[in-house]
Amino acid sequence: MRLGWAILAGILLGGGVAWWTSRDTPADIERKQARAAAARAADAEDARPVLYRWRDAQGRLQVTDQPPKGRRYERVDREPRPGIEVHGDRE
Template identity: 60%
Template sequence: MRATWAILAGLVVGGGLAWWLGRDASPRQSPEARERAEQAAAAQAEDALRPLYRWRDAGGQLQITDNPPPKGTAYERLAREPAPGIQVDAGR
């Protein structure tokens, strides 16, 4: 009789353990919450990729801004992240 109870208890504990390990641990998100999270991630990625602009104003002062200079002003676009590796430019 004890062996039957031990087997039954083992099956219950084993079944509970199998359920616990096999369940999906990630929480379910509503479609609205998922969309908001995707929009926030896209905005953050866009902000990280925005270039900087280097230009000189009418007084000759060097300006580095995240907004483009006024029209007709010569400028150089700068990446926020440097290019990987070493670049050699003899013209500089």
């Protein structure tokens, strides 16, 4: 009977040690939260509808919904950021 208790105690002790060594520390949790927040921000920025402004070989300004291949371009938001007022009646 004592052997049974010793085996049970060893299993419980081993499980406790395995849990303790595999858990996240507060620093790990903080790093994971920061990484998740950065990923959410990047996803939100990529999800915004954008246009691409660039110049063709003749120097004419082009605005397209697909970026040009092999040319420098600038991303332009289709929608203003929150807090920016847009008045279409003003010039």
